[in-house]
Amino acid sequence: MSLLVIGTVAFDAIETPFGKTDKIVGGAATYASLAASYFYKKTKIVAVVGNDFPAENIQILKNRGIDVEGLQIKEGEKSFFWSGKYHNDMNSRDTLATELNVLANFDPVIPASYQDCSYLMLGNLTPQVQQTVIKRLHKRPKLIVMDTMNFWMDIALPDLLETIKMVDVLAINDAEARQLSGEYSLVKAAHKILTMGPKYLIIKKGEHGALLFFEDKIFAAPALPLADVFDPTGAGDCFAGGFIGYLAQVGTINFNNMKNAIIFGSALASLCVEKFGTERISNLSDEEIANRVQQFVKLSSFTL
Amino acid sequence: MSLLVIGTVAFDAIETPFGKTDKIVGGAATYASLAASYFYKKTKIVAVVGNDFPAENIQILKNRGIDVEGLQIKEGEKSFFWSGKYHNDMNSRDTLATELNVLANFDPVIPASYQDCSYLMLGNLTPQVQQTVIKRLHKRPKLIVMDTMNFWMDIALPDLLETIKMVDVLAINDAEARQLSGEYSLVKAAHKILTMGPKYLIIKKGEHGALLFFEDKIFAAPALPLADVFDPTGAGDCFAGGFIGYLAQVGTINFNNMKNAIIFGSALASLCVEKFGTERISNLSDEEIANRVQQFVKLSSFTL
Numbered sequence: 078m079s080l081l082v083i084g085t086v087a088f089d090a091i092e093t094p095f096g097k098t099d100k101i102v103g104g105a106a107t108y109a110s111l112a113a114s115y116f117y118k119k120t121k122i123v124a125v126v127g128n129d130f131p132a133e134n135i136q137i138l139k140n141r142g143i144d145v146e147g148l149q150i151k152e153g154e155k156s157f158f159w160s161g162k163y164h165n166d167m168n169s170r171d172t173l174a175t176e177l178n179v180l181a182n183f184d185p186v187i188p189a190s191y192q193d194c195s196y197l198m199l200g201n202l203t204p205q206v207q208q209t210v211i212k213r214l215h216k217r218p219k220l221i222v223m224d225t226m227n228f229w230m231d232i233a234l235p236d237l238l239e240t241i242k243m244v245d246v247l248a249i250n251d252a253e254a255r256q257l258s259g260e261y262s263l264v265k266a267a268h269k270i271l272t273m274g275p276k277y278l279i280i281k282k283g284e285h286g287a288l289l290f291f292e293d294k295i296f297a298a299p300a301l302p303l304a305d306v307f308d309p310t311g312a313g314d315c316f317a318g319g320f321i322g323y324l325a326q327v328g329t330i331n332f333n334n335m336k337n338a339i340i341f342g343s344a345l346a347s348l349c350v351e352k353f354g355t356e357r358i359s360n361l362s363d364e365e366i367a368n369r370v371q372q373f374v375k376l377s378s379f380t381l
Numbered sequence: 382m383s384l385l386v387i388g389t390v391a392f393d394a395i396e397t398p399f400g401k402t403d404k405i406v407g408g409a410a411t412y413a414s415l416a417a418s419y420f421y422k423k424t425k426i427v428a429v430v431g432n433d434f435p436a437e438n439i440q441i442l443k444n445r446g447i448d449v450e451g452l453q454i455k456e457g458e459k460s461f462f463w464s465g466k467y468h469n470d471m472n473s474r475d476t477l478a479t480e481l482n483v484l485a486n487f488d489p490v491i492p493a494s495y496q497d498c499s500y501l502m503l504g505n506l507t508p509q510v511q512q513t514v515i516k517r518l519h520k521r522p523k524l525i526v527m528d529t530m531n532f533w534m535d536i537a538l539p540d541l542l543e544t545i546k547m548v549d550v551l552a553i554n555d556a557e558a559r560q561l562s563g564e565y566s567l568v569k570a571a572h573k574i575l576t577m578g579p580k581y582l583i584i585k586k587g588e589h590g591a592l593l594f595f596e597d598k599i600f601a602a603p604a605l606p607l608a609d610v611f612d613p614t615g616a617g618d619c620f621a622g623g624f625i626g627y628l629a630q631v632g633t634i635n636f637n638n639m640k641n642a643i644i645f646g647s648a649l650a651s652l653c654v655e656k657f658g659t660e661r662i663s664n665l666s667d668e669e670i671a672n673r674v675q676q677f678v679k680l681s682s683f684t685l
Binding site: 165166167261262263264265268282285286288294295296297298299300302303304305306333336337340370374375376377378379380381 | 469470471565566567568569589590592598599600601602603604606607608609610637640641644674678679680681682683684685
């Protein structure tokens, strides 16, 4: 049994009101696998980089015990690069550069040793590539979680709808849920999306937390109000990685465990944004995670 | 001991995607006192209307046992009138008309029988008038809750700051908390505002719920996701009324009871928006309220 994360491994250059970075390690699969690694030891990655990607960046993943056999390194090609600048409110950002490079022709290769995959996290990527990964696994994983974004709804909706049909959990933000369903009410949007394939829908609302929809049940998780958000990059991916990592750890998929998984995912996301890039998420102690989870318990509990 | 609500009693004309009303009963004090009346029997109102205000509108308050001795009826004057049109998303609205009328020279008179006030709800009004009410009470109430809005921050900030100093709980929305404090982070905003006088700060976030700040503690209450919001008018006032009504009922002011009060206030707000105007909030059963509160418990509870 293993947890497989597919997504980007990339260079990011980030500017926030608190500072600016050169090219640092980034990408959805980087953040998600790091977050998952705190809950599940057998976390593996499928991604692609160019040979400009330094060994020490890959070492960050290896240090957390993440299996990188599925990380292709393309000779003579350049890694995916994203550069963005966050506004003062940290809720909006301008993309300064997106260079697809090696990602343009990404053909995800699944190593034979990865065929024991039970938990599959499809990080934000072309829906076609996400689908290819599902098809290349000989046995359907016990749980497939899919992240996506409005960009694919705009340019690849038929592919997206086909891929959505194949997954158990879809994680999107509120604007994307409205776009995908054509409904403004998130309750109505969720009911429509739950007829498209997924059994569970997570609607991420950034600083307002997240909603989990399953059958006629709803769970509302708060986000932890923070005094300082240094760098929001990767928060959503850490959320997804913590979420599926926790579920892989407990091993039983039900609504109660999903609720807890959302709290653990939210805790990892809230830690991630306290420093630039992957700095905080690369080296957390179990105690730091436990304390943060307890903050979420305190934040939302009441006794009538 | 009694609970005193001050605010507007008015005519509203509302248009939403679900329909349109003629002049119906509205106003912050109307909604807040109705909501409070479900928790605390001795709820009294201080407000002003013109003699165009029909007796049957006042009867809506009387039916809930609300003491209207402090409701002045001005001969030959017209009641405050507000007309608004909600957009399809129900989160934004255009004000079509605001006629101050009798409100322009509102001098709040406190009947002698109201001097037993222990719980004071200052509904959204000129901060000067809110302050006058506090000063005209011979004994400082046990708890003063104040609602206000950005409008007063724009045109009457010194008065507002003076009034804020005198209250225990301030309830404003997230944009207003940012404006009042000059801080984007709600944690920093809250810390600043808690040095301005109030011991407790409630930040209302509409469909995203509410945050309660007290010392270094934070409580996050969700809003109930609803399939249909018929008319958002009065939701914030029902929240405030349910909040202070619950606290008056339990009688002890502490962080735990404040948390519960926010849940009860949120429950009343979520019921209010299910029908036009005061229709839903005029005639609720205890069972409906208890069931709605249980929905909030289910919505936000998890067991690690």
